[in-house]
Amino acid sequence: MEKPSYINALKWAFLILKKHQQDQDIARYLLLERTGWNLTQLTLHQTEIISTSLWQQFQQDIALAIQGYPPQYILGYAWFYGRKFYVNRATLIPRQDSETMIAQILQDVPAAKRVLELGTGSGALIISLGKEGHYQQLTATDISESALQVAQKNSTKQQVPLELLHGDLFEPVRGRQFDLIVFNPPYIANSELKLMDQSVIEFEPHQALFAAQSGLEFYQRIFAQISAFLAPHGKIYLEFGFQQQAKISKMFQEQLPHWQIEFFRDLANHPRFLRLQRKEVK
Structure with missing residues (x-):
């Protein structure tokens, strides 16, 4: 032709x-x-x-x-919060829904000393916070070494220094506390596999998508451990599936009765992320 x-x-x-x-x-x-x-x-x-x-x-x-290759993997990058981030099949493609959470965090906590992102993937979330906010120390963990390599590349490109640590959730930062914690956990139930877009199933990392206990495994784990890692007056933000609010709320009431929770909606007006913090002593 x-x-x-x-x-x-x-x-x-x-x-x-x-x-x-x-x-x-x-x-x-x-x-x-x-x-x-x-x-x-x-x-x-x-x-x-x-x-x-x-x-x-x-x-x-x-x-x-x-x-079926997603166009972001074809290009080798995805746009997030107005910036290009390198991505490959070791990382999820950053979604616009996460931008809503980043905007809320910047409104709530525009400055902090110690920030942690769990399961950072491409690093798009914490790097965006680093570019837009005033944070002194940025730390990110991931269980995937390949994902951390992508995050390092984005850290260098965006000129946002990150402490990148290999390990599962809080394991690499035991004994430390943070003023702000961010996590977009795997939250899709294995039973929902048949409902997923085929390109997501075939090309994006399942480890970052699917979770046991009907997609709620990581919320249970986070709720059980958060007291040790969140500094006084600190806040943690977690994304979740838009149909999971009721179950997460029940789990929260059982595991963290002395904390407070607030749910937020995305641009499509679906409940999509939450904020946890200790109840303030009056």
Whole structure:
């Protein structure tokens, strides 16, 4: 096939993706990212002939897209809180829902001395906090060494120093306390596997997605350990599935009766993350 115009390259990609039952919008997203254009610029250039190198790259991208590869893995990066973060299959793709939690944290705790993220993955959450807030020490743990390598790359790129520690949850920071703790835990029940998007199941790390006890395993573990790791007047923020609020609330009442909890909603108005802290003594 000879080099087409940008609009004809898109039409070709739309047909290929439709044939393979993939989202056609992926083609437009990939082309915009590869060119660095917005939609207006693409419209202005749509009748121009695509360059040889870009046409070859775009064909390679679409070949991966029809296999179900998420576009962020094809590109090697994802946008989060207005910044590019390197991602690969060792890490989850940062979601827009998490941006709502970051905004709430920055409003509640704009400055703190010691910050910890559990299960950091790409590091997008804690690095975003580091870029936007005033925090002195940033520490992140992950059970995956491959994920920590990605977080280190993003730490260097974004020029946000991170103390990266390998291990499960609090294990690498035993004996330490933090003023702010953040965690987006695995919260999908194994029984929900059949309801998941196929590209998520095939390409994103299951260790970061699925949890035992109907997806509630990590909340139980966190509630059991948090007293030892959260400094006085500290706060911890946890994401959760939008249908889990009632069960988490019940678990909280049983495990942390002398603490207080508040639930927050995402941009779609679904309950999506929570804040825990000790009850203040009056």
